[in-house]
Amino acid sequence: MRLRIRRAAVATVVAMLAAAGLSAVPASADVRHQAADPSPSRSGTAFVVRDGTRLSLAGRPFRFAGPNAYWLGLDENVGGTEPGDPPTVDYPTYFRIRDGLTTARRMGATVVRAHTLGVSTGNPRSLEPALGEFNPAAFDRIDYAIAEARRLGLRLIIPLTDNWQYYHGGRYDFLRWLGLSTDADGAAFYTDPRARAAYKQYVRTLLTHVNRYTGTAYTQDPTILAWELGNELNGMTPDWVDDTAGYVKSLAPRQLVAAGSQHGTDPAVLASPHVDISDSHYYPPTAAGIAADAAAATAAGKVYLAGEYGSGQATDELLDQVAANPDVTGALFWSLFGHHDHHGYVPHGDGFTVHYPGDTPAMRQAVAALTRFAGTMAGRPAPAVTGDRPLLTAIDADYGINTLRWRGTAGAAGYLVQRRAPGRAWATVSGDRPLSADAAPWFDLSTPTGPVDYRVVAVDAAGSALATATPVRTDPTGDRVTDPLEDWYVSAGHSDSLRRTPTRDGVLVAPARGTTGELRYRRADLTAVTVTVGAAGHPRVVLEVSADGTTGWRAVRPRVDRVGPGRYAVSATGLPRVGGVRVRWTRDARFAVASVDLAARSDAVTDTVPGAFTLTAPAPDATGVSRLAALDWSAAPGAAYYSLTVSAHADLSAPLVAVSGLRTPGFTPTTAWPAGSTLYVRITAVNGYGATTANASFTTRADLPGVVVDDFDTYPSDAALAAAYPRNGGGDPITATLAPAGEGSGHSMLLSWTPGASGYAGVIHNLPTAQDWRGTTGLRMWVRPGSEGQQLTVQFVAGGFFWEKTLSFTGTQGRVVEVPFGDFAPPPWATPGPLDLGSVTQLSLYPGGASGAATVQLDSISAYAS
Structure with a gap:
């Protein structure tokens, strides 16, 4: 099959940066990033080697811990300037890669497992978007991530395909491309010669690539500890494992080969002479389960790896037992995310997300345990590395x-x-x-x-x-915005000729030499702009402004100040409140933009106290209000923020809630309001010139038997509901929106989905606080199917173990469904365990049984008592 590659024009940018004294590749470790192996001159260039059931590095035993960071090559979590913006699939920014890997190192990691550094098929941005067509642009972030890992002293385990049909692709892509059957759990991937040949072509293209940042072929880079035949591959045949693992070994004889299926250990993996590492996964992890699989793997002469385990169960009690087991060579938690490009963290709603040092007390405890565990496995404490400055x-x-x-x-x-x-x-x-x-x-x-x-x-x-x-x-009276140019979300537009080149602490943006380009910003009442550029000498930057940010561009004469070696600040101040600014490159331009800073007159200026406002939900003096009800009030004109007090006493003593600094006119409680109580509310709108107060009261409904999980009356908007019930990223499209109440008053939730290639669609709801369902009998909910024959799989996590039940519906009328807990069972992919209802942390809903676009409406979900 013919290899078709589109070349990216970057050489001239790199040359220009070199002339300016600015590195276009990851820099060697400086004080800020210091720290990896104890003998970097030996271990940094040495390959990890296998000695029977153990690994060694530079003559020393090598055991490891760390994270999965599946998104390093292609990210499903890329969004807008707000962390809560809808995610899209795109290449991760250089900052996210650098920040995520540095965070892993700070947590003591010596190894990171990263799916999308190797699994990249079937998406327009993949390495192989279509059969036999390869996209070299996809290599850039993979190259950069491997180079950054090398700089930080990290090793990588890279899967080559995936058992599941996620956004980054997997083995089913090859079957669909070739018109082969996907029946029998995609068995043709392992048996059909055409599928094997297509997969090998992909593997060869990936493994023989030369990294543009290091100049080293992947197969010659000791940063790559192991190539994994695939993530959680079910149904592998012995001859497929032998053939594929042998092929990888022939391409990369100095690197290791790993393999594993979804559960336990795979006989085909244990029997193959070409496989070095047996990889097992745990949701949730147990010391006994890990010990049993480790014993089986080492008895077969393999190195054992716990390649994934749920971070929510990361405790010293568990991890100390794992570390004490000499049969366990490595263990990698699921999964790590770093900082967002603009503020906060990269959000991900699968229930296993880890941010350093932790968003909640539970996550902080898990991060501390994971960090201690990594130090124990590595034989040294986590290094005090830090990343880019704030x-x-x-x-x-x-x-x-x-x-x-x-x-x-x-x-x-x-x-x-x-x-x-x-x-x-x-x-x-x-x-x-x-x-x-x-x-x-x-x-x-x-x-x-x-x-x-x-x-x-x-x-x-x-x-x-x-x-x-x-x-x-x-x-x-003024606003300031800084665009670090890692993405295009702050800018209003740019020419397709612009390219990013990473430096040690950011990016430089420029077109290829001899190509024109422009970068535009639109903002009302702009008063000043500063463009920081890299250049070998005094830059000739064309800076233009426009009244509306779209037309009528005119040049302004900027001030140019040298601010460092090869760095200049190009600024224009005293702008007459223009509506847009742009930077233009002429064909002979020799500069690159590092950041853009904008100053504008604020559109939120006043010299009076906030205007009048009222509580809108619950309605003043309302009765029978949900114990989970959120409070909403009309926006006070001129308010910068709000303070809220809620009490069961008219004088507001002993408040149930006393918060200040609310940015929006609303508040969602984290614990239920007391049942059958009249609650008194005072809301204060505040700005820089004073405050305005509104008072109200409402009465909650009597307590219901059991535990209310969600009655959907707490969400002020569709966006708030969707944030609480995010889509399972591996499934088909599905959205959650508010609908009229199905039972009682307030709202219900409407799930709308379209069956597709993934074969399932669902939403995941992480409970704000763990609930205690002990003393209850089962789950109760009001349901209205959207069509005949629909199904709904209800899944919850209790004590770290997954439980689920699939319901089937006849007719489309609304009805109350009660499901005893005895009807729930562990999903086939999950680790079985005891049903401990004392700590329930997650509820997920997966509708099905429809052939086209469909809906299902739900309300009043609770753990009921008989």
Whole structure:
């Protein structure tokens, strides 16, 4: 089959950067990133080798722990400038790759397992979008991730295909491309000669690629510890394992081969002389299950790896037993995500997401246990590495109150926001305790009336400074935005000729030499712009402005200041509140843009207190209100934020809720309101000039027997509901929206889905706090199917174990369904365990039984008591 490749024009950009003294490849470790192997001169260039059932590196035993970071080559979690924006599939930014891998190293990892560095088929952005057609653009992030892993002293385990039909592709792609049957769990992938040949062509194209950042072929790079035949491959035949593993060995004789199926150990893997590592997965993990599989693998002469285990069960009690078992060479948790490009963390709703140092107390405990475990397995504590320094990405002036957003730093335990008035010293204004990275947007309740500088300081667990953001000056009438150019979400548009080139702490953007280009921004009332560029000498930057950001562009004469070796600040100030700005490259331009900073007059300016507003839900004096009800109120004109007090006493003493700094006119409780009680509410709208108050009350309904899981009355909008019930990313398209109540009052949830190639669709709801269902009999819910013959699989996680039951419906009328817990069973893919209802953490819903677009409506889900 003919290999068709589209070439990317990057050489001239790299040459220009080299002339400017700026690295276009990952830099060698500096103080900020210091730390990997104890003998980097030996171990950094040595391959991990197998000695029977054990591994060694540079003559020393090699045991390891770390994360799965499946998204490093192709990411399903790329979204807009807000972390809650809908995700799309795209290449991860260089920052996300760098930040995620640095975070892994900070947690003590020495090995990372990364699916999309090897599994990349069937998507337009994949390495192989269609049979025999290869897209070299997909190699760029894979190259970069491998180079970054090498810099940090990490090793990689890379699966080559996937048993499942996820966004990044898998073995079923080859069957569909060749017109082969997908029946019998896709058995033809292992038996049909055409499927084997197509898979081998893909493997050869991947393994023989030469990394543009290191100049090393993948097969010659010791960073790659092992190639895995595929993720959780079910149905592998002995001859397929022997043939494929032998083929990988022939291409990469100095690297190891791993393989494993969905459950336990695979006889075909244990019998193959070409497989080095047997990989087993656990949801949830148990010490006994891991010990049994490790014993079976080592008895067969293989190295044993727990390639995936659920992070929610990461405790010292479990992990100490795993570390004490000499048959366990490695264990990798599912799964790690880093900081978002603009603020907060990359969100992912599968229930196993890990952010460092942890979003919740439970996650913080898990992160600490995982970090200790990695240190035990490696024989040394986790290194104190940190990533890029924090970056202030936006400061918004909202009616006299400044709101700050910042991009976090890998390895930081928290952040201090500091402020200074002109001529004054820096002072911390964010309180005594460091803020989390997801505290942004953070607003300065004590915003002064004049101009001030802000900066964010990343600190470690002891409160010592690790890195400090570049200060930004603003005032309560102006907004500031910084675009680090890792993505295009801040910009209003750009020419297709622009290319990104990563540097040691960001990117440079430019067209290829001899090509024109432009980068545009649209913002009302722009007053200033600063473009930071890299260039070998004084840059000739064409800077233009427009009244509407679209037409009538005219050039302005910028000021150019040298701000570092090969770096210049190109700025224009005193703009007459234009509506847009753009940077243009002429054909002979010799510069690249590193960042763009915009200043604009705020559209939220006032000199009076907030206007009047009222509580809208529950309606004032309402009765029979859900115990889970959210509070909503009309927006107060001119409000920068709101304070809320809720009490069972008219004088508001002993409040049930007392919060300040609410950005939007609404509040969702994390615990149920008391049953059958009249609750008194005071809401205060605040801005930089004063406050306005509204008072109301409502009465909750009497308690229901059992435990209310969700009655869907807590969500103020479809977006809030969708955020609480995100789609299972591996399934077909499905959305959750609010609908009229099916039972009682308030709202219900409508699931709308379209059956497709994945064969299932579902939403996952992580309970805000674990629920205790002991003393209840089963699950109760109101359901209205959208068509005859629909099904609904109800799944929950109790005590770390999965349980599910599939319901079948006749007719389309609404009805109450009660399902005893005795009818639930572990899914076929999950590790069986005891039914412990004392800690229920997740509820998932998977509708089915439809041939086309379909809906199902649900309400009043509860654990009922007989």
